[in-house]
Amino acid sequence: MTKHLVFSGPMGNHVWRTSLNEEAWKPALVAAGVIPEPETKEERYAAAREHGMHAARRTV
Incomplete structure (x- = not known):
């Protein structure tokens, strides 16, 4: 079911x-x-492909 x-x-x-x-x-x-939280404001968030929006749209 989609x-x-x-x-x-x-x-x-x-x-x-x-x-x-x-x-x-x-x-x-x-x-x-x-x-993990970025250590500085200039640092980006860690990659989270397996937990990111890409994965979310594949599980719904």
Whole structure:
């Protein structure tokens, strides 16, 4: 059975994948202890392909 997820922005508009990933998904993975928190603000979040949006869209 296929399920469809729709992510929308605060004003009901579309959400850019990169924005969702960096502003919500990766911080949630950090909070859950799945990936480490970046040590500095300039450092990017760790890659999480097996736990990222790519994996999520394949499991729904």
